[in-house]
Amino acid sequence: MNADAVPLLEARGMTMRFGGVTAVNNVDFVLGEVELRCLIGPNGAGKSTFFKMLTGQLTPTAGTVRFRGEDITGAYPHQVARRGVGIKTQVPNVFDGLTVRENVFVAAARLHQARTARRIADETIEHVGLTRIAGRMVGQLAHGQRQWVEIAAVLAQEPDLLLLDEPAAGMNKEEVARTSELIREINKTKALIVVEHDMQFIRMIAKTVTVFNQGSILIEDDVHTVLSNQSVRDVYLGRQAA
Amino acid sequence: MDLIGLTGFNILVAIATLVLLALGLGVIYGMMRIINLAHGEFLMLGAYATALATNHGVNIWISMLIVSPLVVGIFGLLVERLFIRFLYGRMIDTMLATWGLSLALIGLVTTLFGTTVQGVSAPLGGFAIGRYQGSLYGLFLVACAAAMLGGLYALLRTTRFGLIVRATMQNPNMAAALGVSPPRIYMATFALGSALTGLAGGLLAPVSGTAPNMGVAFVAKSFITVLGGGAAFVTGTGLASTLFGIIDEIATERTTPVFGEVALLLSAVILIRVLPQGITGRFFRRST
């Protein structure tokens, strides 16, 4: 398989305008098979908007998204998901009134009969380390645990590409470490795009980093190059100073 | 030619009736996002207030223009204090509770007054449209509807009260930070909407008659007009009433009043499907 010939995900000329505001302006983005990419950038840089255009939650004003060469621009979220894209949203989207096991079961059940789905759910729960709380209602769990439930559900979907929007948000140090370990392990077989604020976390997981600023891509390079880049520092320092 | 004149007059009255029916609901739904399913019964209370006051010797104009809005406005205030305020932000629960209120009011009025009371007849006479006769009271309803629309628009657009109300509806926390008390604004808005509904009920009493279950016929019509109008509810109610009033009247003349109403409701359902944000949600960008 030649990953370079047809990239896993290819977005061209992506633009999103809300009324008079251009949130994302003419962004090109390419991701290979089994690649791990981090998206960073200050608040309002357009990361989340870009993300939602990839997943079908927003329809871009202009531009195209291709998944393994097939056009998925403007498809419904469920159609995007069926092509093998798993999405963890910024604010955890989980089934609060169902147990952890049921949450993951519903994710696995789209592709499999109930018996197989139950097996996959149990394996995934074990894998993510939620077995101890598998029977609990998700609505009663702590924020970090809810994040993991969502990641487990996304994994049980058996996607080829995972989009994780701020997977470490609101987690303590140990939880962050555990999450980064999990992400590296997932990356052994699947591609990931991770949007994150936390620079520590980025250092733990990243290989290639894409930096968003003011709706465009500022720079895209190896993690060390990016983090030592002066304009990237300016963007972040500028934000912190403000 | 005479017939066209008469049809035009009837269409105007149909539009005015819809405006009257929907405006109070529009205030409550448009400003507070509360679906008051007891709206029809608020209209019924307005009609009863007029009928009872007039039958007890009060001048009919005073009954319609003062007694009805006052009675229903105060009633609305009580309803807001007693239970609506516990349900803010729970849209479906509000619908259910007000539906309960709707049934309870029908039952209460039936228990108190029986299934019929002596109605009031329309004051004013008629005027000639060529060979036909139009009622002056219909003309009065058109004037009232126009005055209520205009007055409400002016109240919300030009007065300090209107500004505070609009600000609270847009962002209650921000308004609270600026020293406004959102609960009091909600209370005032609900009472205002109720009073407008009471006024409409009083005005329509001579035309629609007075019976405990008269509101049932109005509630769907009123809602669909407000939803069809969309976010800018004063302008929207005006526009939607015009559209649906024309459809209703034309269908009524060609078939029967029942199918006129059916045509109105059907076209409104389709409009909501095509323009989920209503007419003004699609073409306007402001809040009244």
Added chain:
Amino acid sequence: MAGAIASGWASFAAMLLAGLVLMFGLPHVFDLFGLLQMTVFVAMAVLALSQGFIWGYGGIMSFGQSAFFGLGGYTYAVAVMNLGDSTGAVALAIALPAAFAALLGYFMFYGRISDAYVGVVTLTVTVILFNVFNSTAGDWYTIGNAPLGGFNGMPSVPPLNIPGHPDEPLDPGQLWYAAMGSLILVYVLLRGVLASRFGRVVVAIRENETRAMLLGYDPRLYKLLTFTLGGGIAGLAGCLFTNWGSFISPTAFSLAQSAQIIIFVLVGGLGTLLGPILGAVAIQYMVTLIGAQQKVDGNLIVGVVLIGFVLLVPQGVVPVVRNVLQRLFVRTPRGGTAPVASEARP
């Protein structure tokens, strides 16, 4: 709430047994008049199940379940008068409301109108049907040899008969078995649906539509199917109701009827199947009692019950009782829910 999806075979077997005991036991307890009264309670319980399923599990707020109820009643009446045999009429009384629900559901869910608008649209459609059927007096509105009768409705509707034998109609005692049998069947069907993969997804969509969509499920399709099934069940209830009184009139479409269905479910409990059944029986019994006296109008009491439950017991009686029982008899580490996961075997 999820514990209610299916708390396993034990509760199912208990419910089924209770249903069968009532079905064969009540004829020995009641006289024919009492049994006939129970028959209408059962018809209402079937109706309540349709609303309880689409609202409590599917999260669809229909204010017009009486539309399908009335259509079912009229369809049965018209069909049985034309066909003679009642078997096809019953099938039509389920199929036609289901088809109508599918049409309306397609219009609403694929148009992506919001929850509150679903309420208003269903309510409006019910008002339309009420108006239309009210104005069907006269010869023009006759389907085959069945006049619709306008405001007065259709009297003397032939009862159910032994399938294939139109000359062997069921007597009121036998009608009880048909009604109770239908209730048990509908209950079993819904339990099965809810325990299936489809049922899980329906509940998941109620819990979080966005997540369900991001997992690859199309919420529009699941809501459409849920709504259609609910329409068919409400149609069956309408058919039973028509059989009970040999009569159907436009009141079946009235908003008061729709309100009553919602009260059944709200009083009994959202997210359960037992709740709507008990709610229907209790409220219907209450309405019968109110109807027997002249002092207070029934609407007043029904309305006050509705307001009271929304404000004070919004989750309904059955969930409250179940929680109390669980707190008494089952030690759960953190209150809330049963420790047994509701992964019931299908």
